[in-house]
Amino acid sequence: MTQGTADERAVSGPFVELDAQLRIDGYRPGRPASHIAADDELVCTLHACRRCRATRLQYRPYLQSAQNGPRRYRMLAVCRLCGEAEEF
């Protein structure tokens, strides 16, 4: 599993806005349990960008740090070509 510095490059547009909102909500980049991450990464790979129709969207998982109970999880799918981002 690669956790690359290249993946940390900022793209302008929807991703930046969604990322900022997640951070305001207390989420930080982080991977959930490996079987969940694998499933959702596959969804991103197969999903087509709603703007440019490119596939192989980038999987960007976030975890919310909680004092009690299970950590909540959200994910973004980010287009590598045009920077479009969707929350799943």
Ligand SMILES: [Zn+2]
């Ligand atoms: Zn796109």
